[in-house]
Amino acid sequence: MVITKVKNLKGEITVPGDKSISHRGVMFGAISDGVTELTGFLDGADCRSTIGCFRAMGIDINQEGSHVVIHGKGLHGLKKPESILDVGNSGTTTRLISGILSGQSFISTLDGDDSIRKRPMGRIITPLSQMGAYIKSIKDNGCAPLEMGGSSLNAIHYDSPVASAQVKSCVLLAGLYADGITSVTEPVISRNHTELMLSGFGANITSEKLTASIVGQPKLYGQKIAVPGDISSAAYFIAAGLICDNADLLIKNVNTNPTRAGIIEVAKAMGGKIELLNERIVSGEPVADIHVCTSSLHGCEISGDIIPTLIDELPVIAVMAAAADGTTTIKDAAELKVKESDRIATVTENLKNMGCDITATDDGMIINGGNPLHGTKIKTYLDHRIAMSFAIAGLIADGETSFDDEKCCVISYPNFFETLKALS
Numbered sequence: 001m002v003i004t005k006v007k008n009l010k011g012e013i014t015v016p017g018d019k020s021i022s023h024r025g026v027m028f029g030a031i032s033d034g035v036t037e038l039t040g041f042l043d044g045a046d047c048r049s050t051i052g053c054f055r056a057m058g059i060d061i062n063q064e065g066s067h068v069v070i071h072g073k074g075l076h077g078l079k080k081p082e083s084i085l086d087v088g089n090s091g092t093t094t095r096l097i098s099g100i101l102s103g104q105s106f107i108s109t110l111d112g113d114d115s116i117r118k119r120p121m122g123r124i125i126t127p128l129s130q131m132g133a134y135i136k137s138i139k140d141n142g143c144a145p146l147e148m149g150g151s152s153l154n155a156i157h158y159d160s161p162v163a164s165a166q167v168k169s170c171v172l173l174a175g176l177y178a179d180g181i182t183s184v185t186e187p188v189i190s191r192n193h194t195e196l197m198l199s200g201f202g203a204n205i206t207s208e209k210l211t212a213s214i215v216g217q218p219k220l221y222g223q224k225i226a227v228p229g230d231i232s233s234a235a236y237f238i239a240a241g242l243i244c245d246n247a248d249l250l251i252k253n254v255n256t257n258p259t260r261a262g263i264i265e266v267a268k269a270m271g272g273k274i275e276l277l278n279e280r281i282v283s284g285e286p287v288a289d290i291h292v293c294t295s296s297l298h299g300c301e302i303s304g305d306i307i308p309t310l311i312d313e314l315p316v317i318a319v320m321a322a323a324a325d326g327t328t329t330i331k332d333a334a335e336l337k338v339k340e341s342d343r344i345a346t347v348t349e350n351l352k353n354m355g356c357d358i359t360a361t362d363d364g365m366i367i368n369g370g371n372p373l374h375g376t377k378i379k380t381y382l383d384h385r386i387a388m389s390f391a392i393a394g395l396i397a398d399g400e401t402s403f404d405d406e407k408c409c410v411i412s413y414p415n416f417f418e419t420l421k422a423l424s
């Protein structure tokens with residue numbers, strides 16, 4: 001795949017279904033009574049890992065592309081898998097499913113690829129152990145492979161040191177299997193899809209400020225869910241529409257949940273021409289069409305409470321910053337270091353190689369934008385968001401931008417390059 005500078009970028013697109021919501025739809029459907037039907041499901045490698053894990057535990061799941069039907073067996077209907085559960089590259093699968101597996105009467109083991117084996121699982125081992133779960137990092141290094149289950153759980157209150165929806169969701173899901181009320185307080189609010197969706201399935205789950213609480217042992221009932229487009233996938237086209245010449249893009253049917261939509265605020269703060277049209281609620285989630293066009297961007301500071309609402313978008317926001325006049329400072333984003341790659345390092349290395357003035361810091365980056373970018377071979381580190389963010393940088397760079405391996409896009413956006421090519 002080679003990307004070159006575009007002269008114009010126009011059109012109307014939809015992006016694949018939201019990854020976070022797709023994972024949750026499968027998981028919650030599996031532990032509910034009756035049938036759950038998902039439309040708009042993200043047919044990407046990560047969500048397929050989630051489907052594979054639940055099939056291995058006896059759940060009948062029919063998938064035809066973005067249409068998925070899950071025949072749930074209730075809270076206590078999973079059966080012991082015959083082999084190790086394969087979570088692939090998916091941190092969301094690993095951490096959320098661990099909450100469910102910890103509450104099972106059987107012991108199971110999960111494992112994933114080289115990237116998953118480096119990601120911190122101490123953040124879920126700590127609260128699950130406090131709940132009385134048996135959970136063990138088999139290599140004793142705080143990472144996968146993990147073994148868990150076979151003990152009963154107590155409800156706890158957990159003060160999470162990190163703003164992480166994966167940690168929060170893991171504890172809340174374990175809370176389904178405990179008697180009493182389990183609650184989690186976060187330092188800053190993270191995405192709340194678990195709270196919204198579990199409530200739709202019939203759980204007694206409440207949120208107040210930074211605390212989410214769930215009552216254990218509920219009856220959950222299968223639902224019909226229309227999964228909206230993923231703002232993290234729309235982000236590449238939001239950025240492209242703002243930084244390319246002669247651009248005008250309409251991205252339809254995108255999830256704009258405020259706990260996810262920080263990129264819209266940042267685009268506005270940078271002077272971007274961006275508007276939300278046709279705002280509505282679909283399956284309990286805010287959805288809109290997003291219109292963007294060519295803008296003169298200027299740098300800004302991105303820090304504090306907004307960070308969890310745009311954590312996955314920071315690589316492409318860094319690309320926007322490289323195209324903007326002036327300095328953009330990203331702070332309070334040390335979590336970037338423990339994503340599919342160390343995204344402070346991988347963004348800095350690739351943007352520097354394209355001619356951008358960028359400095360990595362302990363918790364973010366300082367980007368002095370406005371230098372012309374030039375094409376290079378992008379080192380993706382097999383991180384889907386790095387590949388796609390730098391494809392967008394390639395649209396404004398002189399020369400050719402290529403990739404050591406762009407196939408990693410299958411994790412969250414299998415048709416990304418086709419959609420991009422069709423617009424230019």
Ligand code: S3P
Binds near residue numbers: 021191
């Ligand atoms: C996700 C939460 C985020 C995000 C990930 C998906 C989720 O991770 O980076 O891509 O679906 O809950 P953290 O909550 O750990 O930051």
